[in-house]
Amino acid sequence: GDILVEPFYKDLDFGTGGMRGIMGVGTNRINPYTLGLATQGLAVYAQQSIGRKDLKAAIAFDSRNNSKAFACKVAEVLSANGIHTYLFEDLRPTPELSFSVRELGCDFGIVLTASHNPKEYNGYKVYWNDGGQLIPPHDKGVIEEVRATRFKDIRWDANEALIETVGRDLDEKYTDMIAGLSLSNAGKTDLNIVFTALHGTSIISVPPALAKAGFTNVQLVEAQSTPNGNFPTVASPNPEESDALAMAVAQAEANGADLVIGCDPDTDRVGIAANDGTGKMQLLNGNDTAALLVHYILNAYKENGTLPSNGFTAATIVTTDLIADISAAYSIPCYRCLTGFKWIADIINRKPEEKFLVGGEESYGYLIGDAVRDKDAVASTVMIAEMAANAKAQGRTVLQQLEAIHREFGQYQERLISITKKGRTGAQEIADMMTTLRNDPPKTLAGSPVVIAIDHSNSTQTDLRSGATSSTELPASNVLQFITEAGDKVSA
Incomplete structure (x- = not known):
């Protein structure tokens, strides 16, 4: 009975973060009809709340099965509602969509992704005109409108003239912005990196961004470089899990690499492992990486004499207190927010007279600078590599660098225990x-x-x-x- 009940026992919930679910037939599944419903409701809400019909929206999608077809359907529904729609020609990282919403002056944006969920899943994330994910009152407003929408309300009659394909020009601007974040060129050609895309979108942007930033010694894990929605080489494409980075770690140990970096399929989270000095790679958790990034960035600004007096960092309430302690040592406030990167985006929005430098959360998501308003694994990868290159140029491994931070600011240990109830x-x-x-x-x-x-x-x-x-x-x-x-x- 459950096989029939589960797909239909309720409508797929459009929640504060959008929708995520198993693909298939049924009102509790991700398919063109449930996506059409969400898109119709979103279009109506956006037009009413902004007070104009001729809005602009951007759509990106990841490497999951059906993501491209779903994105095209969503674009058709938006265009049928009179909304000028910028549709990426092919898969792209989620943070590039956030960047593009701002760059193109869009009223909202959509990404078709289920992040690092298993292959059966897909999803739909909504961004507002600031490039951040929906927060109150818009999240509730969209939810109410989507719930009030019926299948017969969906406008499927696409206006092709309103659908504009985008790609390379935005890629160029996005990777230029990331290259512009650089604070030091020390040791970049000397750092040996192994990178894995875990069959996701990062293969589009991370290697070019690393090259543009001056890293010449980057090896890819070839078996995981081709985008594939079945994620054939991993049980779960989640860089928080050691299994996902196992191939990269093996390659790094065989080649004496300094650093392993892996991104999740939609390129908003990044996991790393570092050489312990004996040739073994050691995994770091999200709090360790956040501390290394924040310390490197604040310290580099200070050494360059460019640390902004109005700068700030940000971290969610469940992220290590080490971020706040490091920030305080540089006389920089660290603002705390609820879990979810949309709240970091909200802080940046509410403090236009202050300058956001770096922030993160323990679940392997980080942001550097304010050109993107969601966690950005492309920029994070480049800055993690820069931090590691800098440490190596000073004769330290990444792990020794982390030890030095603990010695200076205090020893912190964190552990996440996940209880799953289905x-x-x-x-x-x-x-x-x-x-x-x-x-x-x-x-x-x-x-x-x-x-x-x-x-x-x-x-x-x-x-x-x-x-x-x-x-x-x-x-x-x-x-x-x-x-x-x-x-x-x-x-x-």
Whole structure:
């Protein structure tokens, strides 16, 4: 029975991040009809909220099965609604879409991607005119309009004159922007890099961006360089998982490389491994990489005498506190936000008189500069390589560089424990777990008393010793954080 119930038991939910689901027939699946519904609702909402019909939109898509066909369908529906649509000629990284929305002066943008989900999945992400993913009030506005849309409302009668193919010119501007982020040329030709695209879109942009930035010693993992929506050489194309980087690590160890870099299929996350000095490659987690990037960038600005007095960094609430500590050492504020890069984009938007330098989250996503408003694995790859080249030029490995950061700013360790609950029952189990934690929070963690409890659902922070409460000054989100006397922090 479930085989029939699952595809139809509900409509595919258009949530705050867009849609993601299994491809197939059914109202709870990704297919031209559910995408048409989302696009029609989005078009109507955008035209009403902006107050004009003649809008501009950009569409990009990744290497997944059906992504190109889906993107063409979405372009047809937008054009049928009178919206001038820039459609990328072929697969492109998600951050290039964010860049292009800004570069082309679009009112919104769409990417067809399911990031690093398994091959059965596809998805649909929406960006607003700032190049960031939807945040309030637009996320709720689009959701309501999509829910109110019926299949008969979808306009399929494409106006081909309004669909414009784009590609090379934007690629050039995008990689030029990334090359312009460079803060040092030290050791670039000496650094030996092994890069894997994990069958995704990064093969389009990362090798050219590395070449443009001056890295001449880059080997590709050839077996993973061809875009392929079946991701045949990996169980999951997720650079957060060691298995995904196994081929690159083996190649790097065989060739004595300094650094392994791998991107997920839509090129917004990046995982790295570094030579430990004995020829073995050691994987780094997202917090380590974020700390290395932030430290390198702030330090290079300072050494160049160009550290902006109005500069700032940003990190999500579940990312290592090391980012804030490093920033403070350079007299640079680190602004915290909820999980999700759209909130970092929101900070950049709300602080036009300040200059965003670098930011990130523990889930392997980073952004350098403000020309893109989502995590950018192309720019991150180039700047990670620059950080490693710089360390090598000073006689240090990346791991020694990380050790030096820990010695100077403090030793931090983080661990992510993922609990997966699937389908209808899973969603309820997760809700019940959070309710239990909220109503009966732990008194001690790892033997140390809990002294601060933060409930982001009502934006309050409570000091359990004094009973004093204060506002987190962040939007509401179903997240709980507990901080112990020993300084440990647990987020759920």
